[in-house]
Amino acid sequence: MHFLVNDDPVALNLIRGHGHRVDVVNLGSDNNWEASWLLAHPSVKVWVNDRLDTSEDHANRVKSCGVRLATFDDRGAGAAVADLHIAALVFDDTGSLLGRRILSGVDYLVLDPKLAGLRRVRETASAWLVTMGGSDTWGVTPRIMDALLSLGQGASVVLGPSFKHVADVEAVQARSPSDFFTVHHRGVPSLADEMARHDLAITGGGMTPFQANAMGLPCIVVANEHFEVPVGRALERLGGSVFAGFHQDLDLSVLHRRLQMAQMSQAGMRAVDLLGCDRVVKALRNLAEEGS
Secondary structure (H helix, E strand, O other): OEEEEOOOHHHHHHHHHOOOEEEEOOOOOOOOHHHHHHHOOOOOOEEEEOOOOOOHHHHHHHHOOOOEEEEEOOOOHHHHHOOEEEEOOOOOOHHHOOOOOEEEOHHHOOOOHHHHHHOOOOOOOOOEEEEOOOOOOOOHHHHHHHHHHHHOOOEEEEOOOOOOOHHHHHHHHHOOOOOOEEEEOOOOOOHHHHHHOOOEEEEOOOOHHHHHHHOOOOEEEEEOOHHHHHHHHHHHHHOOEEEEEEHHHOOHHHHHOOOOHHHHHHHHHHHOOOOHHHHHHHHHHHHHHHOO
């Protein structure tokens, strides 16, 4: 497996830290860098995009080199050219998804099967966790902390590697009792292990709440981006989470609800079966065999 990424030091360190090969490329360039790279790597059979908005020109350049193209949760015009489109996080308007073959829904969520060993039913909401992703672009974390402070509910707070709102977090901490918040700067060694120690998580609308629900950890979900709104609503329908809305119109009253913890915990584990990784790997392997 070979990764191609923008010149992002955080991403590069993470990928290299897991022992994978990685090259820095200008993903937005139109100079047909794809053909040059594939010419130097003739053994590649499948090209996989994990980008929100791929262009048709890029997809056609990849396909013109004779390799199969797969894409994940892709809303760009290039998805129409893809041989396989895996859209696990698309829950509304699935009829508009583009691609020659489309696999959608929670059955195709790529989650670590090892999470099965961390599953347990939560009966009460004693220990709370706040984790709003790697960057928390809009600074939702300090707003959540401020609301929890008013509620009298302490929490562990995980700040991702690209978090930029440290001063706002420190301002809330300065108004809090010394042991009220436990703040983990630049992430934690294992988010799964951290979630396993908690009873309720406040998260963004990406993969994290699905990972949490699969472990039996109920969530309060905040949509950091517009495309996360239908994700948050879908998570609420699945029963393992409640949706607090888009970050600009955040409904913090959900923090005061008496949640049915055991019911939510069990619903989350039923909804996410942790077999998605196997299904996706099988689909990609079949795609590679079709191209051989």
